[in-house]
Amino acid sequence: MKEFELIKRYFAEQSITRKDVILGIGDDCAVILPAERQHIAITTDTLVAGVHFPLNTSARAIGHKVVAVSLSDLAAMGAEPAWLSLAITLPEISESWAADFSAGVFELCEFYNVQLIGGDTTQGPLSVTVTAQGYTPTDKFLTRSGAKVGDWLFVTENIGDAALALQYLQGQLDVEEVHRASIQTKLDFPKPRILAGQVLRDYASAAIDISDGLAADLSHICTASNVGASLVLDKLPISTALRESLPLMDAYKLALTGGDDYELLFTVAADNRVAMETALATTGVKITCIGQLDSSNKIKTLFNDESVCFDLQGFEHFSDK
């Protein structure tokens, strides 16, 4: 089977439903006519097999995850997803792999009305790069740099389950059978917090999605906003699965450094807190206040109202550790 037929069969299948897509897959470029007086947010992410997902991850999970990771970046800006470009490098053609992978991609695209507008298929070691684009209203988008001293720090849903699943898969710890399916789903099929991000445009002072680990991503907010933070470990939202699989402090550490959560970490001024909580309640997304920003330029961790010392180095590629 030729490259062109593979692309044609699986990735040009999605019919064009967005009115702003003038020309879809199949020419040298796609062509869009963006809505007027809207900003476009743009993000690019690469997932490499064996680095960003285990080598034996299912094709459908890889397809889902690479889209979810990109949409999660749009969510962190408060953007509404619109178009996706997908570059796949794979070692060999497999019709069933392509079918399952594209099913994973299209599930999320259809849910969020995102149009696949192009891409490339090349031969080589398995990796996938996605460029996702979406709209935000003019001058109304979230950044990492707007946090102020005194703002409250929040996170959506639970954190740490994806890292727990990865450590279980790698044989580094055991997890009771009753919990395995749910944490595997968190690792393979993360949910981009699109709706929460759009609601937060009106309330949050800063936001980021948690990919590198809560601690590392918090440090990105702190650096960009020139603030410090105190994190209250007792408040960290962790699952029963994580709580039952590790001693409590180890569970917190994994939750803070594991990464791959794709939850939103955001800050909100005290004056906006109640309005934000009310607005977020309509989305059905759980939020938890886990700390507060200060002027220390450091990240402190508290447990039982006392400072505790933690090695908070998150996941970084090429890191020396």
Added chain:
Amino acid sequence: MKEFELIKRYFAEQSITRKDVILGIGDDCAVILPAERQHIAITTDTLVAGVHFPLNTSARAIGHKVVAVSLSDLAAMGAEPAWLSLAITLPEISESWAADFSAGVFELCEFYNVQLIGGDTTQGPLSVTVTAQGYTPTDKFLTRSGAKVGDWLFVTENIGDAALALQYLQGQLDVEEVHRASIQTKLDFPKPRILAGQVLRDYASAAIDISDGLAADLSHICTASNVGASLVLDKLPISTALRESLPLMDAYKLALTGGDDYELLFTVAADNRVAMETALATTGVKITCIGQLDSSNKIKTLFNDESVCFDLQGFEHFSDK
């Protein structure tokens, strides 16, 4: 050195000069405010080491080429380049590699006023994926599907030199020393025909850039436009280097099937031909009429006014040959 520092040092260096870029590299997304009443053309390409460029290609050439290949797709639509996202997967950090690579990227970006607005750096076997975007006036862009029976077929500059350089590097043939530098430059530093593409918006009926090989890319135009073509071999613009390195018919075959030229192949109605030739003359880009479209749904090759039979299979990944 950490990933973030590497990215910061080499890829966030370009200052933001475009007024339509609201937020550049460094947050979850870049944010742009596109010009009103313009289309945006979008293309994504991946280059894999050892597949799309020889393993020993210089970092500067890789940086140049991956940008040139993407801009060439914009040129084939008649678009004006604007923004670039760059995902690099590389096996290990090397400061000199990153410096040379980014120099190659920025040379072209600065020439065409293109802003690097984001990207990702991951660890793995060397490959680079670029998503490039640019403007076209509303409903005024070139496609592969507008060619009509009777239209003339043109190509810019010479073709075949990049393929000749590759075959020389692979030891498949010898090239006289006097020609080696020029063909190596054609392979490593292709020139996207941006200006020619923009001029052609007003005259051409269809266009494509030659990446897979002239014959394969002509077949893409023919399929999309539902036409056939006769190609006049005697007219093919090939360099002295190619002419002197191979028997004539072998030289034509390499020019038609080699690929990697990034010249524009385009069609023009007889009524527009003189006006097009006049307009293109101002760009300094050489063009050559190499055939005509017909209703045969096949590609015929002529030499000395007689039909000749040619195996015109171009380069395709995963091909069985």
